[in-house]
Amino acid sequence: MLLSIKTKLKLSKTQEIIMCKHAGIARFAYNWGLARQQLYKDGLKPNKYILKKFFNNHVKPEFTWIKEKGICQKITQYAFDNLGDSFSQFFSGKGGYPNFKKKGRHDSFTIDASGKPICVGGKSIKLPTIGWVKTFEGLPHTTCKSITISRTADSWFLAFAYEQSYQPTVKKHEVVGVDLGIKQLATLSTGVVFSHPRHYKKHLEKLCRLSQKFARKVNGSNNKYKTKIHLARHHAKVANLRKNTLHQITTYLCKNHAKIVVEDLNVSGLLANHKLAQVIADCGFYEFQRQLEYKAKKFGCEIIIASRWFPSSKTCSNCGHIQDMPLKERVYNCSSCKHSIDRDLNASINLSRLAKA
Numbered sequence: 001m002l003l004s005i006k007t008k009l010k011l012s013k014t015q016e017i018i019m020c021k022h023a024g025i026a027r028f029a030y031n032w033g034l035a036r037q038q039l040y041k042d043g044l045k046p047n048k049y050i051l052k053k054f055f056n057n058h059v060k061p062e063f064t065w066i067k068e069k070g071i072c073q074k075i076t077q078y079a080f081d082n083l084g085d086s087f088s089q090f091f092s093g094k095g096g097y098p099n100f101k102k103k104g105r106h107d108s109f110t111i112d113a114s115g116k117p118i119c120v121g122g123k124s125i126k127l128p129t130i131g132w133v134k135t136f137e138g139l140p141h142t143t144c145k146s147i148t149i150s151r152t153a154d155s156w157f158l159a160f161a162y163e164q165s166y167q168p169t170v171k172k173h174e175v176v177g178v179d180l181g182i183k184q185l186a187t188l189s190t191g192v193v194f195s196h197p198r199h200y201k202k203h204l205e206k207l208c209r210l211s212q213k214f215a216r217k218v219n220g221s222n223n224k225y226k227t228k229i230h231l232a233r234h235h236a237k238v239a240n241l242r243k244n245t246l247h248q249i250t251t252y253l254c255k256n257h258a259k260i261v262v263e264d265l266n267v268s269g270l271l272a273n274h275k276l277a278q279v280i281a282d283c284g285f286y287e288f289q290r291q292l293e294y295k296a297k298k299f300g301c302e303i304i305i306a307s308r309w310f311p312s313s314k315t316c317s318n319c320g321h322i323q324d325m326p327l328k329e330r331v332y333n334c335s336s337c338k339h340s341i342d343r344d345l346n347a348s349i350n351l352s353r354l355a356k357a
């Protein structure tokens with residue numbers, strides 16, 4: 001199966017400048033291609049091959065800075081592939097009309113070694129043309145076909161996809177039900193609870209303060225620019241914190257359980273309830289499902305999605321009685337059998353039974 005990895009680069013100032021140059025050229029090629037939109041208006045579907053050929057034969061020779069020494073010449077090809085993908089999305093109705101890329105926003109470029117595999121592993125990688133770069137995190141020893149380098153705030157990242165063999169694990173539990181919630185991030189029917197990441201609320205409050213500060217600064221001022229970087233950096237920090245927490249949960253689930261039952265969260269329905277909206281968006285439930293799916297393949301387990309109409313919170317896990325459970329009630333007190341149990345644990349036990357049914 002194909003896995004992907006994205007990790008932060010440890011660059012020198014000189015290397016940062018080289019990355020900026022590459023991203024600039026990729027952006028130039030993308031925008032140049034997009035500006036040829038007259039072709040599309042004339043009824044021709046975008047053809048990246050024609051664009052590539054024209055660009056290489058007629059545009060590149062005029063702009064000598066593209067052919068500067070130390071610049072990987074693959075990046076313009078990938079920029080056109082990227083543009084082609086944007087247009088395919090647009091024509092299939094999945095995305096809007098492609099926009100021009102702006103400097104400093106989603107800066108990125110892709111390189112390869114002309115079809116030869118690129119070796120990765122450990123904390124340094126030799127990039128084609130660019131040379132050795134370091135990473136903070138050790139990478140798995142493997143090979144990949146291409147590498148994408150991108151910038152978020154003032155940090156640079158490297159991403160690639162690699163093939164990994166299937167490695168099923170021995171499971172401790174046959175079945176587990178997972179209740180995703182507001183109070184606790186995840187409650188498992190086995191009694192294990194995953195809380196929200198520590199200091200998460202504080203980080204969110206800081207994020208709020210920073211964006212207010214950003215809005216107050218004069219447009220175009222140096223201070224506004226500084227706050228922008230600060231804000232973007234903090235955004236990335238919060239996003240990372242959230243992602244790491246989700247990774248911990250999904251890895252634990254897939255490594256230790258053969259069957260995992262989760263709710264199909266009717267997100268649009270929940271978002272209509274304003275009080276829930278922020279938390280749902282923050283917890284990244286889509287990301288949760290995405291991680292579960294690929295880890296299920298990796299560790300060999302089955303994911304069962306419960307219907308959104310399944311009354312997991314309202315059913316008594318002891319006797320099967322169904323009663324209303326307003327959100328503020330944290331404990332399920334069964335009016336039929338007098339069973340008393342934590343609301344989320346009750347829901348997760350009900351979910352786990354779906355696998356056995």
Ligand SMILES: [Zn+2]
Pocket residue numbers: 316317318319320321334335336337338339
């Ligand atoms: Zn009961």
